[in-house]
Amino acid sequence: MSETISVHLGDRSYEVHTGPGLLARAGQLIAPFAQSGRAFVITDHNVREHHGNTLTGSLDAAHLKHVTFSLDPGEQTKSFHGLEPLLSALLQANIARNDLIVAFGGGVIGDLAGLAAGLIKRGVPFVQIPTTLLAQVDSSVGGKTAIDMPEGKNLVGLVNQPRAVIADTSVLATLPERERRAGYAEIVKAGLIADAEFYAWCESHAQAILACDQQALSHAVAHAIRFKAFVVEADEMEQGERALLNLGHTFAHALEAHGGYTGQLLHGEAVAAGIALAFKLSAQLGICPEADAKRVIAHLQSIGFITDLRQLPGAPFNVDKLMALIASDKKAAAGKLTFILARAIGRAFIERDAPADVVRELLQQETQ
Numbered sequence: 001m002s003e004t005i006s007v008h009l010g011d012r013s014y015e016v017h018t019g020p021g022l023l024a025r026a027g028q029l030i031a032p033f034a035q036s037g038r039a040f041v042i043t044d045h046n047v048r049e050h051h052g053n054t055l056t057g058s059l060d061a062a063h064l065k066h067v068t069f070s071l072d073p074g075e076q077t078k079s080f081h082g083l084e085p086l087l088s089a090l091l092q093a094n095i096a097r098n099d100l101i102v103a104f105g106g107g108v109i110g111d112l113a114g115l116a117a118g119l120i121k122r123g124v125p126f127v128q129i130p131t132t133l134l135a136q137v138d139s140s141v142g143g144k145t146a147i148d149m150p151e152g153k154n155l156v157g158l159v160n161q162p163r164a165v166i167a168d169t170s171v172l173a174t175l176p177e178r179e180r181r182a183g184y185a186e187i188v189k190a191g192l193i194a195d196a197e198f199y200a201w202c203e204s205h206a207q208a209i210l211a212c213d214q215q216a217l218s219h220a221v222a223h224a225i226r227f228k229a230f231v232v233e234a235d236e237m238e239q240g241e242r243a244l245l246n247l248g249h250t251f252a253h254a255l256e257a258h259g260g261y262t263g264q265l266l267h268g269e270a271v272a273a274g275i276a277l278a279f280k281l282s283a284q285l286g287i288c289p290e291a292d293a294k295r296v297i298a299h300l301q302s303i304g305f306i307t308d309l310r311q312l313p314g315a316p317f318n319v320d321k322l323m324a325l326i327a328s329d330k331k332a333a334a335g336k337l338t339f340i341l342a343r344a345i346g347r348a349f350i351e352r353d354a355p356a357d358v359v360r361e362l363l364q365q366e367t368q
Ligand SMILES: NC(=O)c1ccc[n+]([C@@H]2O[C@H](COP(=O)([O-])OP(=O)(O)OC[C@H]3O[C@@H](n4cnc5c(N)ncnc54)[C@H](O)[C@@H]3O)[C@@H](O)[C@H]2O)c1
Pocket: 044, 045, 046, 047, 050, 073, 074, 075, 078, 105, 106, 107, 108, 109, 111, 131, 132, 133, 134, 135, 138, 139, 140, 141, 142, 143, 144, 145, 154, 171, 172, 173, 174, 175, 176, 179, 182, 183, 186, 267, 268
């Protein structure tokens, strides 16, 4: 059930190790990247409590010196407010360019620690040890790092590739069910973008994934990582096709920013609602069969996602505010809105001039 997937990016290439029980071997796997023999572990309090000892035990076994920085859990930590004290703490601990930063946690820790690693002393190497389903299948791979801004999600960041990723699927057993479901949104996204067969597999295995069945989980995680690696290898800096990975995200990021990143609405939950909206928009524009949109929404609802904006955490949503946030999305250019739309399940494409009046009308229908 263990697998190693290579991400081929020239001199920034790395390996993603995935499977059960890897955390106990993490020290040995990351030691080659810690030139100084020192590891600076950045984590959050929940992850430290559940899995901190396993990681530090493995660092000891690999004769790595280590210090841990444990942050408050939650999206609000992925901000200027969270970044500044982290940079100061790393500097006060005399981090050097030949040390290694270890991002040990979910996407919040991965994005924040990866950004800190890229900024501090103009770059200290880092590895990702993702501990949420979402981080294992998506955020730990591909090098996007960022903080959220009041003006929009992930608007300040760097593309900074890790030296290695270690995704131990057995740590997901302690993850709350709501967080597992949120991670599933980024798995099913892969099928919806480009692989109708994998989407159908997801429909029949979603419950097993959510129940942490190791076989279903390992298959889903490895498949999603391979897909992400394939896309990132072709377009690391998102000059073109990498934007497909943003299916559902133009809406999702606006929904998250609308509430000020309080953590009420999880990223994966916003992505599920955003995918439902992207399929509805595609159907309304006559691009996608109505039946495909209905099938996707029915599946998302069947596993407990809320796709009705009136019921979504953070409601009520103001359409003018959502439209302003959508206009400030990173993918927007020259006043035109970019959405990832779909011709069918498994056939997503990038629409760089989506009609703002149709988007507004859809949001109005969905929020009234
Ligand atoms: N860089 C990328 O490509 C990329 C991709 C997708 C999402 N993201 C970002 O990722 C973030 C969301 O990440 P997330 O969903 O992992 O949330 P998260 O990092 O907030 O983690 C979710 C919660 O689970 C807890 N937790 C983590 N691992 C645990 C474990 N094994 N057992 C028990 N509790 C555990 C955390 O403490 C936290 O409370 C968002 O900011 C999103 O924008 C980035």
